[in-house]
Amino acid sequence: MTFSIEPKIINPPKNRHDYQLSEVIRYRAWVEIDRSALQQNVRKVKALLAPKTELMAVIKADAYGHGAVKVANSVLEAGAQSLAIATIGEGIELREAGIVAPIMILGAVNTPEEVAALAHWQLQPTLVQIEQVRIFAAVMRRLEQRLPVHIKLDTGMSRLGTPWHNGTKFVEQVLEAPNLKIASIYSHFATADDPNPEIMQLQRQRFQQAIAELKSKGYHPPCLHLANSAATLSDRSLHYDRVRVGLALYGLYPADHLTDKVPLQPVLQVKARIAQVKTIAAGSGVSYGHQYIAAKDTRIAVVGIGYADGIPRNLSNRLKVSLRGRLVPQIGAITMDQLMIDVSEIPEVKTGEIVTLIGKDGLQCITADDWARDLGTISWEILCGFKHRLPRITISNE
Numbered sequence: 001m002t003f004s005i006e007p008k009i010i011n012p013p014k015n016r017h018d019y020q021l022s023e024v025i026r027y028r029a030w031v032e033i034d035r036s037a038l039q040q041n042v043r044k045v046k047a048l049l050a051p052k053t054e055l056m057a058v059i060k061a062d063a064y065g066h067g068a069v070k071v072a073n074s075v076l077e078a079g080a081q082s083l084a085i086a087t088i089g090e091g092i093e094l095r096e097a098g099i100v101a102p103i104m105i106l107g108a109v110n111t112p113e114e115v116a117a118l119a120h121w122q123l124q125p126t127l128v129q130i131e132q133v134r135i136f137a138a139v140m141r142r143l144e145q146r147l148p149v150h151i152k153l154d155t156g157m158s159r160l161g162t163p164w165h166n167g168t169k170f171v172e173q174v175l176e177a178p179n180l181k182i183a184s185i186y187s188h189f190a191t192a193d194d195p196n197p198e199i200m201q202l203q204r205q206r207f208q209q210a211i212a213e214l215k216s217k218g219y220h221p222p223c224l225h226l227a228n229s230a231a232t233l234s235d236r237s238l239h240y241d242r243v244r245v246g247l248a249l250y251g252l253y254p255a256d257h258l259t260d261k262v263p264l265q266p267v268l269q270v271k272a273r274i275a276q277v278k279t280i281a282a283g284s285g286v287s288y289g290h291q292y293i294a295a296k297d298t299r300i301a302v303v304g305i306g307y308a309d310g311i312p313r314n315l316s317n318r319l320k321v322s323l324r325g326r327l328v329p330q331i332g333a334i335t336m337d338q339l340m341i342d343v344s345e346i347p348e349v350k351t352g353e354i355v356t357l358i359g360k361d362g363l364q365c366i367t368a369d370d371w372a373r374d375l376g377t378i379s380w381e382i383l384c385g386f387k388h389r390l391p392r393i394t395i396s397n398e
């Protein structure tokens, strides 16, 4: 058995995290995170913003699968001013890693125990309904602390938030609680990636209307925000005081019509190693269910990555991977830990060689958008789908 790359490191790693990039040679499969691309994307997005507009980096769901702690450090270094996550657990992970930037929680928090946890870890919750105000106020009074909170209005997404036309009543309730301090008021678009801006503009109008009503009562919100990646790229007048950008920081576009707004580079690549190469005879079935039957003698390679790593089984027999800068077809059902590819066109490939599933390989470039299109889903879901079994390895081209 020959490996295309000589193993340089002989000492076994002491624990699961004790890996360096040079030890990529050990992995059967991994995710590569390009730190320079990530930081470049932050700078490009920031360049679209007015100097006073703040960039809040959305790093929920383990930074869309990229690894939350490392992404947080990289985006803050590159100029993001605050972070958004979905759950208290995600926030604690960042605080435990020593991150001190403001962190907003996008999800709802409804119990006194959770409020105490927020206060302890200095995480800033989103208030979405009046019922929360009583609980939050009581806990914070007992703790004798003041908690910054973000008010969410529902302007048409019909997800979290108080209906925009009840916004004033809601805000007045929060203002009556001395232990709560309104840090911002925000809403979220449902269709910002649609080339037709009609619904987005309606939501913006509703937001404006709610804010105008507050101002007419003498309350001036300290910070307003509305834009996700799509709205940030499509219309500067939607930026307000802060933009909440997720997808674009990871180098993907929320919609095809927004690709000319700013140059972005994908941050994540998925790679795996060939575990075995062999020739199977014409008529042989490949993988569970024999969904693929070799029409001729076929050189196949077994690759050490499968659906338990986040390669969707629904891509079986449709996936293309890149090997030595050439696209080759995946054949047969994708299994939990392995998949097979047809390497008849490159019969000399060897055990240990690296296959690119997502990313650049010579002239080939396979993106999460390609998979999303084939699966009838969106790139957000593809990025979040890579499992923790794949180590995240940071590379930097700087």
Ligand SMILES: *Cc1c(COP(=O)(O)O)cnc(C)c1O
Pocket (backbone or CB within 6 Å): 058, 060, 106, 188, 227, 228, 229, 230, 244, 245, 246, 247, 248, 254
């Ligand atoms: C996830 C999320 C974002 C970021 O969305 P992208 O399209 O990835 O930029 C912004 N705001 C809210 C409320 C979100 O849930």
